[in-house]
Amino acid sequence: MMNQITIIGLGLIGGSLGLALSNSKKIPQVVGYDIGLSSIQEAVAKGAVHWGTTGLKLAVEHADAVLLAVPVGQMKKIVQNILPFLKNHCIIFDVGSTKNDLLQELSPMIPPKIYLIGGHPMAGSERAGISGAHPYLFENAIFVLTPQGHSNEQALKTVVELVELVGAKVKMMSPEVHDQIVAGVSHLPYLVAVSLVNTVHELSEELVDAPLLAAGGFRDTTRIAGGDPVMWRDISLSNRDNIIKMIDSFEKHLAEIKNTLEIRDENNLIHTFTQAQKNREQIPITYRGALPEVYELLVTVPDQPGMLSIITGSLGNRSVNISEIEVLQVRENQEGTIRLAFQKKSDLDCALDILLKQGIPVKRR
């Protein structure tokens, strides 16, 4: 396929792509570059890259493709710095969360015989850095590609193959449409989560027990607020206009609910909530990016060391394949709940049987 891919930015996304590509054994040289020496060391130790360097020329001069996985605000500077070292027909492939501004900024810099293809994996996490990297992060995720002028058929085919190699599914669209959509499905949720966390913080200054009562609903709706502020600053500024439109729309919906409450309009409340319930059910469940179709169990376990390995060990011994594990414990030193998800119903049935026989409290979700 190609001999060398260089990943610039060995954080959550670069590290995860490196792990998936290295594990595939289809790319002889997966090379890493980062400004942080410790990220390079960890990436090499984890097997995300075959070797890494803080020397930019060394990192990219033999690369068939350079994968940019740094915050959006860093991309332009990096492209400027690597261009003099790239060989002809090298593909620059970025995975930034916004596309239109970024590609407009990068495109004029790209010389003939160098290709530029924009991409965005719709999978990630609130955890920044290589420590959160995972080889299966992109499994079944949608991976948007926004090829434009500085591409050709062969370069695009290569990038599609790379995306499929990491387990993701390609979706082509224009950078403009991509940015309009992610303003709603990704950027607005982050900003709402931020506002929610800060609102409850204010409340807790007055009512100190507020955090104690914050349970699943609060946790589920605010997880993303734990994301890296620098990454989100860059995303927010780069997709500013679309985000502002989405905030306007969100404010309108919230204002309608506020008004309905002020006039105590019971019917309208039911109408709005029912509509939301139906709309959420309509989100496709086939892909990981939306709501994955999984079979779930909730396991109640005492907060003791080793419980997770006892559970996973007993399921593993019987070849039950767990697709997701989530610790739902809200407070330390108390009984906690673990959510186990399976892709096959037969795995769920088997897990239920094994855990019940061990006297572990478990129920279907």
Ligand SMILES: NC(=O)c1ccc[n+]([C@@H]2O[C@H](COP(=O)([O-])OP(=O)(O)OC[C@H]3O[C@@H](n4cnc5c(N)ncnc54)[C@H](O)[C@@H]3O)[C@@H](O)[C@H]2O)c1
């Ligand atoms: N986190 C997500 O959920 C997610 C999902 C899809 C796409 N993205 C996009 O992927 C990109 C990377 O995000 P991430 O979550 O991996 O961030 P991260 O903070 O985990 O990793 C970024 C890495 O880039 C390095 N870096 C920063 N500036 C650099 C520079 N000038 N030169 C070399 N290395 C540099 C950092 O040291 C760090 O290791 C961003 O553009 C982000 O918008 C993120």
Ligand SMILES: O=C(O)C(=O)C[C@]1(C(=O)O)C=C[C@@H](O)C=C1
């Ligand atoms: O935290 C997650 O689960 C994510 O997938 C993060 C998420 C998202 O909003 O969906 C965040 C930003 C990226 O550009 C893509 C994905």
